């Protein structure tokens with residue numbers, strides 16, 4: 165029996181695969197290695213984070229393409245799915261909404277159909293804190309309304325949750341949606357603030373600071389997220405008709421995976437400067453469309469049900485990222 169991981173060459177997918185292999189699971193990983201950011205980084209994650217492993221098989225395939233997905237699975241029996249593949253990034257969704265419709269809407273449907281056909285024991289899928297939009301009340305809880313997305317990316321993540329709910333209702337499929345809050349750390353994504361700050365500070369270039377750096381984010385370290393994904397995978401929602409986090413009475417739960425510690429962007433910048441040993445030059449810019457002012461996760465339900473316990477503060481995680489970045493980028 166294998167676990168299917170989609171987006172396995174991604175920032176979160178690669179270390180999740182590694183952790184599952186480390187505990188003796190068999191993993192089939194799928195990724196289409198698209199060029200949203202450098203493919204070399206995705207290949208390097210496959211080689212270095214996962215590495216060659218007898219219990220790991222990688223297939224380069226588009227999960228929105230049903231035939232390609234069926235072919236990727238031929239000869240493998242899967243009993244659980246960790247669906248992390250998606251077109252990510254808030255800002256890119258303003259320029260290229262169709263990429264999001266393809267991977268996040270059509271692709272999500274194909275994964276739901278796959279889960280139904282294979283009658284999997286559990287489908288864990290990635291949602292996002294962006295579903296909350298610019299909420300009036302913090303911290304954000306899974307029961308808050310999420311009907312006012314600020315970006316098309318957020319709209320597709322909200323759609324993922326309601327599509328999953330319909331499959332939970334129709335077919336009793338056990339599913340857990342995880343709303344990740346600004347994940348950062350080694351092997352991260354070049355389109356995210358921390359990488360862009362690191363790249364520019366080492367090049368002696370000014371850092372773009374939107375909204376005076378006053379936006380707050382509940383930054384969550386990659387190791388904590390990996391532990392949360394695996395804890396969720398091991399605990400499919402019960403078939404008991406009880407109300408689950410997020411409000412479903414079917415086998416479908418929604419959890420925030422954050423750090424419960426919102427930090428201003430300007431603190432992130434200061435930590436990058438200290439870790440890099442350089443004084444940041446700041447380029448103040450207005451707030452960008454699609455951006456929310458603040459995120460802060462209520463992680464009470466994840467602590468209670470999953471034993472999720474994020475342990476990495478920003479002043480530990482940022483130097484760990486910068487150390488890794490120096491080696492990777494050769495700076």
Ligand SMILES: NC(=O)c1ccc[n+]([C@@H]2O[C@H](COP(=O)([O-])OP(=O)(O)OC[C@H]3O[C@@H](n4cnc5c(N)ncnc54)[C@H](O)[C@@H]3O)[C@@H](O)[C@H]2O)c1
Pocket residue numbers: 170171172173174175176177194195196197198206225226227228247248249250251252253266267271290291292293343344345346347348353
């Ligand atoms: N990193 C964060 O801060 C964050 C926050 C909230 C939600 N998320 C969600 O978590 C998940 C993982 O994010 P990540 O940061 O690892 O992103 P990532 O872009 O590094 O990884 C996603 C992977 O999916 C692959 N992919 C995209 N479309 C595909 C398709 N149609 N077929 C096959 N592979 C495809 C990409 O090539 C990529 O390697 C995504 O669903 C993302 O939306 C991430």
